[in-house]
Amino acid sequence: MAKGSMGVCARRALFLLEMAMQKQQHESERNGRPSVSKDKVVKNVRAIRKSCSALGTGLSHFFAKEKGAVR
């Protein structure tokens, strides 16, 4: 369908969509990314990582429960 044959509502919807896309593009160019939505990320993501200073025992064939002495 040619653009000229659209009804008013359809043209307005298309205009708003184009505006939204332009805004997102500008924001993306400025920040390198679209706007932050931390709540959405937290809802969608699960991750856990722990660090420790005393590393493991460094054994390959043998298992000891006591934490070892590497570095």
Added chain:
Amino acid sequence: MSVTEPTGYAAGRQFSTGTGPDFRVLDIGHKDWVAVVEPRTAFWSLVAKTGLADTLTEAAFGDAYRKKAAAFDAEIGNLRFGLSPSAVYLNPTERCNLNCTYCYIPGDLRQGGSQMDVPSLLNALGILKTYFQKELPTGRKAQIIFHGAEPLLCKDGLLAAFEGFKDDFRFGVQTNGTLMDADFAAALRGYGVSVGLSLDAPEAETADRTRRTWGGAGVHDQTLKAMELFRGYDELAVICTVTSGNMAALPALVDFFHEREVHAALLNVVRCTLPGARLLKPDEKELFGHFEAALERADELRKRTGRKLIVANFANILLALMAPAARRLMCDLSPCGAGRAFLAIAPDGGAYPCSEFIGLPRFRGGNLFADSVPEILASAPFRQVVTRDIDTMDPCGRCAIKHFCGSPCPAEAVEMNGGIERPGAYCVFYEEQVRYALRLIADGRAEDFLWDDWDQGTTTSFEL
């Protein structure tokens, strides 16, 4: 011209281009979750399948990663390249009273090889004590593991070692258990020695196929008697070498261990370093099916009794994901622990990066009685092993889970696959273990497969 930091988009604002994070999507076989992995830093997150596109294209996720990327990079770098030895596999004898099908020590050595006398053993420990006193932080004890062939052929030497060096080392003994008796078991308990026993199946018919005397007799019953001497002992771990012949028995073996109050077991797949072992290499998919069933069985028993049986080699995969620097075993990493976190000493003083190399003379890096430990560590054979870098291996270098797998083992890669830079023997098995571990984390079950204080001494560095 001086090198400057890259600018613009190449500075890492986008993922998967320039210097940006290399986020890879990994199907973990879960109905709701996939994993997003950044291989270089061993970063991972579980992401809801329905929110994957949003998560990857919104700034919050990438920003959370970028804040920690340097620390993760340093942590993995230190683990791979910054360790110094803290343990020694000390083989007091090359001889063994058994002739197990898959042993990585050649048969001629196990039948007529050398054996340390007591003064030589104490001399070796004295040399190692001097080295570790200089190298380890004050108050830290190195670990000495009396390892195979069969160390209980040298009971007098072991007792002299425990008594003479009880303040200097933490000791462990890996044994087939057939020479264990009540007095020696009491001594091991008294000195607080970690004990590893080898048993491959709950019933003699299966276990005795691979573990038998030179005359062909099975030793299952003798091993069970030894296990009974350590019932409830917190420092006991039982090692099962998993082959095509016993993999179907793994769930039953878990029942068997749990009933006998074993706290930790290693279900170690047979290493294919020597040709005899390769004949027993299991089909990896089938292997993982039995392995997973065994882990699930251990969890069922935990729920029913409140008592855990930790399958330590799988727990180590979970640790590689959840607390990489807290891992206890060093096979699942490349470079692995051989020649840098530990070394192995043969009865004649010969030094090897790991016991797995003792049958391969070209990997002998010197002699403890003639060369200093730093000279041994700097030797060409040791350098060859410690520079096995997964980043330069094909296809491992481009694998998303390379730092949770490590493509073990270098000895196996050399002997079975034609070069130390080649992958190990169990690519599919490791892939399946990592996917399963991530499924457990997704379902909030991971801690059920770890010992209760697994995160003691750790701090949370990343959580979403």
